[in-house]
Amino acid sequence: MKFREEEIYETFLLRIQDQREGKNLKPWYVPWTLYFIVDKDEKVIWWSALRHYLTPELLIHWWHIWHGIKPSERWKWYATQALNLALLEAKKLDIDKVMLTCDKSNIASARTIVKNWWVLDSEYIHEWVMIQKRRINI
Ligand SMILES: CC(C)(COP(=O)(O)OP(=O)(O)OC[C@H]1O[C@@H](n2cnc3c(N)ncnc32)[C@H](O)[C@@H]1OP(=O)(O)O)[C@@H](O)C(=O)NCCC(=O)NCCS
Numbered sequence: 377m378k379f380r381e382e383e384i385y386e387t388f389l390l391r392i393q394d395q396r397e398g399k400n401l402k403p404w405y406v407p408w409t410l411y412f413i414v415d416k417d418e419k420v421i422w423w424s425a426l427r428h429y430l431t432p433e434l435l436i437h438w439w440h441i442w443h444g445i446k447p448s449e450r451w452k453w454y455a456t457q458a459l460n461l462a463l464l465e466a467k468k469l470d471i472d473k474v475m476l477t478c479d480k481s482n483i484a485s486a487r488t489i490v491k492n493w494w495v496l497d498s499e500y501i502h503e504w505v506m507i508q509k510r511r512i513n514i
Contacts (some may be wrong), residue, residue, distance in 0.1 A: 381385070382417060383460070385482075389514060392409075392410045395407060395408055395409075396408070396410075397409075398428075404431075404434070406418075406427055406428060406429055406430065406431060407427075407428045407429075408425055408426060408427040408428060408436065409425070409428070409465070410423065410424070410425050410426075411423065411424045411425075411426065411457060411461070411462065411465060412415065412424075412489050413454075413461075419446075420445070420446060421445065421446050421449045421454060422443065422445050422446070422449075422454055422455065422458045423444055424442065424443035424444070424458065424462045425438070425441070425442045426440060426441055426462060426465055426466060426469070427441075428469050428471075428510050429469075429471065430475065434441060435475070435502075437477070437500065437502060437507075437509075438470060438475070439475050439476045439477040439509070440466060440473060440474045440475050440476065441459070441462050441463075441466065441475075441476050442476075442507045443455065443458065443459060443462060445458075448449065450484070454483075455484070455488045456487075456488045456491055456492065459488055459489070459492050460492060463492075463512070463514050466514060468512050471477045471514070472513060472514060473511055473512075473513050473514075474511065474513075475497065475510070475511050476489060476494065476509070476510050476511070476512075477507050477508065477509045477510070478507070478508060478510075479505050479506070479507060480499065480505075480506040480507065480508050481505075486508070489510050490510075492512070493512060494510040494511060494512045495510060495511060495512070496508060496509075497509045497510055497511040498508055
């Protein structure tokens with residue numbers, strides 16, 4: 377898995393290692409870690425990005441956790457369960473109030489979040505899209 381089309385795998389690994397260690401970050405970025413769940417063939421099923429903390433500026437519109445399921449593996453309740461694994465990792469980083477955002481129209485994401493007892497923190501419009509920010513205390 378890679379986020380940049382032009383990037384080779386080794387460069388991707390170095391980049392996510394740097395990001396985890398807080399090296400070579402853009403000025404307003406904070407360290408973050410990428411997690412994966414793979415199947416028996418080592419193909420990625422789920423991935424999650426976890427920011428180690430949010431600055432007061434980032435807290436306004438940003439999130440700690442972002443995650444996704446491989447399209448062919450959706451609707452199997454994987455995300456609902458995997459989100460709890462991301463929270464365990466957040467706990468290890470001493471994050472006690474975890475924030476997550478999703479488009480209000482993203483029914484699947486909203487269901488996984490609400491089923492895991494996240495509460496609505498705020499709603500705001502970003503680039504013409506209504507965003508819901510939810511939080512959970514861990
Ligand atoms: C959002 C996402 C992570 C959900 O993954 P998933 O593994 O399919 O979710 P689950 O199987 O755990 O389903 C959770 C709930 O959403 C429902 N659901 C799943 N996909 C849905 C869809 N396309 N439309 C409506 N409901 C949907 C499920 O039925 C389930 O509800 P239920 O328990 O009441 O039946 C996945 O769709 C995804 O990767 N989307 C793209 C990235 C993204 O939007 N990430 C979220 C940002 S925080």
